[in-house]
Amino acid sequence: MSEQKLLEGKVALITGAGRGVGREIALLMAKRGAKVLINDLGGSAQGEDSDQSPAAEVVRDIKAMGGEAAANYDSVSSFKAAEGMVEQAQDELGGLDIVVNNAGILRDRIFHKMSEEDWDLVVDVHLKGSFNVARHAATVFRKQESGRMIHMTSTSGLIGNFGQASYGAAKLGIVALSKCIALDMARYNVTSNCIGPFAWSRLVGTIPVNSEADRVRVERMKTMTPDKIAPPVVALASDQAQHINGQVICVRSNEIFLMGQSRPLRGMQTAEGWTPETVLNHAFPALESTMYPLERSPEIFNWDPV
Numbered sequence: 001m002s003e004q005k006l007l008e009g010k011v012a013l014i015t016g017a018g019r020g021v022g023r024e025i026a027l028l029m030a031k032r033g034a035k036v037l038i039n040d041l042g043g044s045a046q047g048e049d050s051d052q053s054p055a056a057e058v059v060r061d062i063k064a065m066g067g068e069a070a071a072n073y074d075s076v077s078s079f080k081a082a083e084g085m086v087e088q089a090q091d092e093l094g095g096l097d098i099v100v101n102n103a104g105i106l107r108d109r110i111f112h113k114m115s116e117e118d119w120d121l122v123v124d125v126h127l128k129g130s131f132n133v134a135r136h137a138a139t140v141f142r143k144q145e146s147g148r149m150i151h152m153t154s155t156s157g158l159i160g161n162f163g164q165a166s167y168g169a170a171k172l173g174i175v176a177l178s179k180c181i182a183l184d185m186a187r188y189n190v191t192s193n194c195i196g197p198f199a200w201s202r203l204v205g206t207i208p209v210n211s212e213a214d215r216v217r218v219e220r221m222k223t224m225t226p227d228k229i230a231p232p233v234v235a236l237a238s239d240q241a242q243h244i245n246g247q248v249i250c251v252r253s254n255e256i257f258l259m260g261q262s263r264p265l266r267g268m269q270t271a272e273g274w275t276p277e278t279v280l281n282h283a284f285p286a287l288e289s290t291m292y293p294l295e296r297s298p299e300i301f302n303w304d305p306v
């Protein structure tokens with residue numbers, strides 16, 4: 001297998017590719033032969049304003065190394081704009097084979113202070129945005145009977161974190177979206193997988209540092225560079241990964257983890273049916289030893305990255 005040709009002849013649409021993780025995915029996909037549509041609204045980490053320069057600069061970088069790329073400056077949270085991205089990839093780059101749902105913002109707030117606007121903006125960009133792009137790509141992928149979808153999730157959703165109810169809900173919603181797309185579209189040779197990255201980026205730089213534990217976490221994050229996320233994404237996008245579908249994979253520096261999916265852990269049953277009292281006195285005590293403690297992502301990934 002020639003490394004250089006892994007994505008030769010493919011066209012990829014990568015959202016939020018003007019910075020951070022998305023930019024690195026775009027650069028590696030271009031190096032491996034893909035033509036890339038660089039979508040980025042270019043707003044602030046909190047989802048305000050817009051700026052064309054991040055996407056335009058990545059297009060310039062790809063062209064400078066001999067690759068082919070085009071820019072799109074729209075927001076993924078618009079269903080109509082997402083349709084435009086899919087059309088632009090086909091019109092300007094000649095097709096669409098790969099979609100990477102990567103655009104993201106953060107509005108961390110402790111839950112009792114989270115506003116409706118904070119919730120709506122975060123869910124609109126991550127969950128609705130991923131649906132928007134995936135849905136329009138699905139029409140193309142179904143017709144051509146092939147396609148790759150890769151969506152960015154987060155351990156803030158898979159495990160949990162302080163102040164991230166909106167973000168965690170959106171990111172775990174993306175896992176369900178991805179799995180159900182995988183189930184619906186496997187018959188058309190379309191795969192849909194999630195990546196949970198750990199990388200120092202502008203987005204992570206907005207996480208409030210309120211304690212020594214937060215400070216240690218941020219210092220550790222600074223050692224994890226976004227370029228480390230790109231190789232597994234490129235691998236998933238390749239023809240060789242046809243059999244990898246409906247999975248969640250976390251990537252942290254040189255570590256790659258296959259994440260678990262939900263299964264029943266332990267069951268209790270009674271022929272008489274449950275009352276609230278028998279649930280309290282019988283079922284809960286029996287299940288308790290198997291229940292999960294209230295852990296956060298940094299407590300599960302509590303060792304230094306390799």
Ligand SMILES: NC(=O)c1ccc[n+]([C@@H]2O[C@H](COP(=O)([O-])OP(=O)(O)OC[C@H]3O[C@@H](n4cnc5c(N)ncnc54)[C@H](O)[C@@H]3O)[C@@H](O)[C@H]2O)c1
Nearest residue numbers: 016019020021041042043075076103104154198199201203
């Ligand atoms: N960095 C991490 O450790 C980490 C951890 C877990 C998940 N993630 C996820 O990885 C993805 C990339 O994050 P990053 O850390 O590189 O952040 P980043 O802020 O560096 O990049 C995100 C990009 O998305 C763009 N964007 C925001 N809203 C948009 C919209 N509506 N339409 C189009 N583009 C938009 C931004 O302009 C920005 O360039 C996000 O989905 C994030 O939730 C990152």
